[in-house]
Amino acid sequence: MTASITYPELTTIVEGGTKIFVPSMSLHSNIATKREPVFFNSAAELNRDISIIAYRSFISNSISGHNRNPKNKMNDIAMADSLCGTGVRGLRVAVEVPEVNQVYLNDINPLAIDVARKSSVINRVEDKCYFSVNEVCKFLLDLANKSKTSSGTDQEGKIDKIRRRFTIVDLDPFGSPANYVDCMMRSVEDGGLVSITATDTAVLCGKHPEVCLRKYYGLPLNNSYSNEIALRLLISLIALTSSRLGISIYPLFAHTNMHYIRFYAKVVLSKKQANKVFTNIGYLQHCFHCGNRAVSVVQPGGGTCELCYAKFSTAGWLWIGRIYDKDFVREMVTKTLPLQCDGSIQAYETSGKATMDMDNKSEDNQNSCKKKEGNNLEKIQKRKEKHLQKLFASCISEHDDIPYYFTSDEIASKLKIGPPALTSIIESLSKAGFRTSRSGLNQTAFKTEAKINEIVAYFRS
Numbered sequence: 029m030t031a032s033i034t035y036p037e038l039t040t041i042v043e044g045g046t047k048i049f050v051p052s053m054s055l056h057s058n059i060a061t062k063r064e065p066v067f068f069n070s071a072a073e074l075n076r077d078i079s080i081i082a083y084r085s086f087i088s089n090s091i092s093g094h095n096r097n098p099k100n101k102m103n104d105i106a107m108a109d110s111l112c113g114t115g116v117r118g119l120r121v122a123v124e125v126p127e128v129n130q131v132y133l134n135d136i137n138p139l140a141i142d143v144a145r146k147s148s149v150i151n152r153v154e155d156k157c158y159f160s161v162n163e164v165c166k167f168l169l170d171l172a173n174k175s176k177t178s179s180g181t182d183q184e185g186k187i188d189k190i191r192r193r194f195t196i197v198d199l200d201p202f203g204s205p206a207n208y209v210d211c212m213m214r215s216v217e218d219g220g221l222v223s224i225t226a227t228d229t230a231v232l233c234g235k236h237p238e239v240c241l242r243k244y245y246g247l248p249l250n251n252s253y254s255n256e257i258a259l260r261l262l263i264s265l266i267a268l269t270s271s272r273l274g275i276s277i278y279p280l281f282a283h284t285n286m287h288y289i290r291f292y293a294k295v296v297l298s299k300k301q302a303n304k305v306f307t308n309i310g311y312l313q314h315c316f317h318c319g320n321r322a323v324s325v326v327q328p329g330g331g332t333c334e335l336c337y338a339k340f341s342t343a344g345w346l347w348i349g350r351i352y353d354k355d356f357v358r359e360m361v362t363k364t365l366p367l368q369c370d371g372s373i374q375a376y377e378t379s380g381k382a383t384m385d386m387d388n389k390s391e392d393n394q395n396s397c398k399k400k401e402g403n404n405l406e407k408i409q410k411r412k413e414k415h416l417q418k419l420f421a422s423c424i425s426e427h428d429d430i431p432y433y434f435t436s437d438e439i440a441s442k443l444k445i446g447p448p449a450l451t452s453i454i455e456s457l458s459k460a461g462f463r464t465s466r467s468g469l470n471q472t473a474f475k476t477e478a479k480i481n482e483i484v485a486y487f488r489s
């Protein structure tokens with residue numbers, strides 16, 4: 029006896045410039061869960077906006093010769109949305125990044141692919157979209173292993189065009205991407221781009237260190253900058269997996285919130301470059317007693333804090349290199365607009381709702397759904413643009429070679445004083461000769477070469 033599958037009631041929404049069929053129930057529940065017949069998380073709209081901006085930046089850099097391998101033809105740009113759900117990310121690429129001429133949408137859930145196919149039709153991009161119902165690694169590797177010239181279809185006739193490797197591969201799983209990193213790296217072309225989400229933030233931020241060590245080969249720390257440690261653990265897993273395959277990665281952009289970590293990297297097939305991976309892998313030592321931080325390129329054998337002699341806690345191994353390509357992010361700044369739909373598309377065709385996760389505080393709360401209506405839409409759009417410009421500006425100015433940050437709240441509350449303004453902290457420490465900047469991963473934080481005792485001296489002055 030086969031279990032009957034109920035087709036979900038659908039609603040169309042508009043995200044960016046793209047119409048998407050989504051299950052009506054996903055708009056009426058506050059938290060997106062695995063149990064929905066087709067997964068859709070309206071709270072991830074900003075996350076997907078950033079993808080569109082990043083892919084536009086990547087293609088623009090490629091056209092000007094900065095990114096892709098020049099032997100890859102610019103008229104053959106293929107993106108794989110390998111765990112596509114409703115297909116919202118891939119479909120937005122098909123509509124909003126017109127240089128991408130093939131979008132492959134895959135999900136293990138046949139209902140999801142049915143819904144994605146319907147959305148491709150209403151956006152009139154069905155000719156450039158290829159659909160498959162497959163296990164993600166099978167999807168990525170089957171296509172990557174077939175010759176570019178071979179023709180054929182998968183068993184369900186869902187993929188009718190065969191290519192070799194993808195220009196862009198997106199991996200957006202439930203929880204950890206660790207199971208799929210090998211397949212992702214094997215399926216991307218030389219000079220291509222990978223974008224990865226990890227939503228197992230509890231593991232990566234230190235709640236389950238043994239699970240983190242097993243999945244990411246590094247220990248996390250549950251401290252005030254655990255999101256940066258989490259990102260660096262994810263990058264090191266991708267870099268080490270890649271190096272094993274003779275592939276080198278170059279971080280382009282990253283952002284995090286309470287619920288996810290998202291990372292973009294350029295991929296270069298080069299054993300010689302991959303041999304250098306360990307120049308960017310190391311350890312972080314953190315003193316929970318005085319707040320001292322230290323970077324180590326070799327595994328520290330325990331060790332004590334040189335400032336207060338308490339025992340250091342260790343995170344890693346993890347990525348200690350840069351996390352942004354500043355030119356890439358500068359290009360992102362120019363690619364932010366237009367994100368919204370054009371006038372021909374009704375902002376809301378139904379009474380659906382969508383969310384805006386404008387800052388870490390509101391991102392914490394998936395319940396903060398706001399209805400986009402009439403004039404509100406313009407206001408929301410302006411706030412979103414402002415938020416993105418602020419985020420990109422912080423990333424561009426960040427000293428991202430320093431793999432940790434400080435928050436003024438953390439220091440001020442220990443000293444039982446009011447925190448100085450972030451701008452004056454950065455100005456004063458810089459004047460005192462310490463490289464100091466904002467952090468793209470926390471809008472209330474600063475990065476500095478100054479040690480905690482030097483920062484404390486400034487706070488007390």
Ligand SMILES: C[S@@+](CC[C@H](N)C(=O)[O-])C[C@H]1O[C@@H](n2cnc3c(N)ncnc32)[C@H](O)[C@@H]1O
Nearest residue numbers: 067111112113117135136137163164200201202
């Ligand atoms: C987090 S959702 C993807 C969300 C989507 N990318 C978006 O932006 O809305 C993860 C998706 O992966 C699919 N999935 C889970 N395990 C899979 C597997 N092993 N192979 C292929 N798809 C899988 C689920 O059906 C689900 O639609």
Ligand SMILES: [Zn+2]
Nearest residue numbers: 315318333336
């Ligand atoms: Zn200490």
